[in-house]
Amino acid sequence: MPTTATLPVLYSFRRCPYAMRARLALIASGERCELREVVLRDKPAEMLAASPKGTVPVLVMADGTVLEQSLDVMLWALRRNDPRRWLQPDAGTLDDMLALIAVCDNDFKPLLDRYKYPGRFTDTEDSARERGAQFLHELEARLSVSPHLAGAHATLADAALMPFVRQFAMVEPAWFDAQPWPCLHAWLSDWTASDLFTRAMPKYAPWKTGEAGIDFPPA
Secondary structure, three states: OOOHHHOOEEEEOOOOHHHHHHHHHHHHHOOOEEEEEOOOOOOOHHHHHHOOOOOOOEEEOOOOOEEOOHHHHHHHHHHHOOOOOOOOOOOOOHHHHHHHHHHHHHHHHHHHHHHHOHHHOOOOHHHHHHHHHHHHHHHHHHHOOOOEOOEOOOOHHHHHHHHHHHHHHHHOHHHHHHOOOHHHHHHHHHHHOOHHHHHHOOOOOOOOOOOOOEEEOOO
């Protein structure tokens, strides 16, 4: 078993959906790391030295290799160990799942940002909400056919999209709950009530230089 000194180091922020999806994949795979919780307004120099982009998650390997994108962290972990078959969908292929994730990241996420932070953009909140809802309609259609986005069992697609759907739902919970998306509502509720999600969401004190990080995932 690797020691703490040889474990990959994961710089993370609990509420960030990108970091959330990375943590979910690490738990699902069983791959251990040293988690360092980040305060985004006071980012550790060590994280910025490894990844000047300054966003989480960042996974730093013992050999100095750096993964700077959440999807890369997910794929790295699951390609090493995938006991839940997250990379093996019942419906479609891995490329199909990656295409759906790309739509989420490239199209839905900008609308989510405009909906959640309307003062930062010229778009109106309602416009962003309604355009974002079109993507959620598409997810509802998928989930009306199967309990998960790529078939009978949860996969990479579910874990990668869920944090962003959750964030969208939290902007106006009453509005979200009133939408005609029973399958999407059930899917999101099942995820947020799961042991996997609970294990991904503990609150940790911010990491400081010289301190040991958290052995992650938690038992």
